[in-house]
Amino acid sequence: MTSDLAETTKRVRSVPGQPDMWAFVLFETLVFTAYFGFYLFYRARSPELFLHAQAQLDLRIGVLNTLVLVLSSWSVARCVQSARAGAYGPALRDASLTALFAVVFLCVKVSEWVRLSSEGNGFDSNDFFTYYYFLTGIHFVHLLIGFVVLGVVVYQLRSPARRDQQLVETCATYWHTVDFLWVLIFALLYVVR
Amino acid sequence: MSAVITPAASVAAPPSRPLYRRIAWHWRHDPKRELWLAWWMLVVFYSLFWLMFFVITRVQPPPQPAADLAAQVHYFRVRHLGIPVGFAVIFCIGGMIATNNALIAYSMRRMSVSPAFAYSYLIMYSLSAIPGLLLLCIALIVGTLRPERDPEAISWLYDFAFLSFDGTMGVFLIGSLIWMLAILLDKNRVFPKWFGYLNLCNGLTEVVVAPCWIFRRGVLAWNGQIAWWLDMVVFGVYTGAFIYLLRSMILREDFGTGPLPELKPGRPDPKAAA
């Protein structure tokens, strides 16, 4: 352990944010993995049906959404580092940037849903779209909760009386979870053949 | 310390044996006896609940929504004794739901947050027993009472029972969120924060059950792998966690208003032998 300390940064190795949030992250990831597992299993059993339905999706929109959400992860990670260094102005700007990227993601996603539904590919049109709306829908709910979490970050950073670094890191951990879950959802819904 | 606690001078530690004398001592002198009573009722309730639903009546895991009329009639015929017997027990112990909810509300009253949390949870969960439990029991018992009933009517009861049980998750979702919020805002450390987040997990898996109103087959039907099986796994973990944590809370309870003291590892369990 001591040799690690000497080799890496001068900071002591500590858990980023509350360990409790990490427990949540790992547990929620397991639940999502189960959802993904069912999807892949049923997909593998009727590949033609899923493939044909998947062709209705626009891969470029998915790529755009992924780039935007990973950008939001980048900005929130930067926010945590700025806050840690005491630069609360830049940290607040990064938090706002994160929210902005999230709004872009939201708008693109909703417009995609609207487009698909109007073309007849609704929630109950076929198995693939059931999974599509289900996975993107439950992810969307997590994203909405993410806005509340970002609100907590902004609330903490604004006043010198608060600025609990552990809480800011905890919130950032939640946000990154929303991001990496999307990375998996995108790969499974849009790219997998 | 609160004046409720009996002064130590007049009461010694509980006798180590025999067991009945120890229980009698706790019944008469333990300031936490009501809490322990409520906790044991919680354990008994869930044990009986599981037994009645899964073993005696065999209505869980739920049957297929896509079953035809003949299969649905057969479903009731096969359970013509199990359902009335099992649900008679459920109706008898149904009142325990009140003490369960009261214990959970008590945990919120012990927290540093507003009493509004405890009261809203209590009201919500008291009402939730109706769609979440009683409607299913009543509908299924009515179905078994007259086997010669019109199959269409039996089919109606079948759908009504399982949709009301599996589909009405809104009450439980909001209740979970209330408890989560109370735990995360609490400064008295009544529950660990991870349990607050587990409430969120539980709430989210319940949201996922809502599509069972639309689908009659597949993973999102009321018996589907996602809508039922996965939800049950998460619910099982959640229930086990809160039963354990409520016990821990009672052990740590000091009847004050500040942070709950942590359980010291070497300290003897007050319920165990001195």
Place this chain on the structure above:
Amino acid sequence: MRFNKRLLVVWVILASLTLAYLWIDHTGADSSGALRSSALITPGVIVIALVKVRIIFREFMEVRQAPVLLCRLTDAWVVLIGVVLLSCYFIGVAIR
């Protein structure tokens, strides 16, 4: 700031891996441009996604600087996800 540059580099890597999917999609289509099912592309796509997830864990979520237990745990999780997803896929293919 040194750390911020590192974060930007990480984003560029993640973005490149994401854009690589466009290339996979292009080469995976047959001559008429229609999609084809492939037992080679699917596992590849999943593995790339897991690489991205691990990068997010280690760089964005700062697991690199966390206690060793957390490093091991998140790595184990990535492996677990991979095992579950690939098993479900191949079992589904096998009992088609």
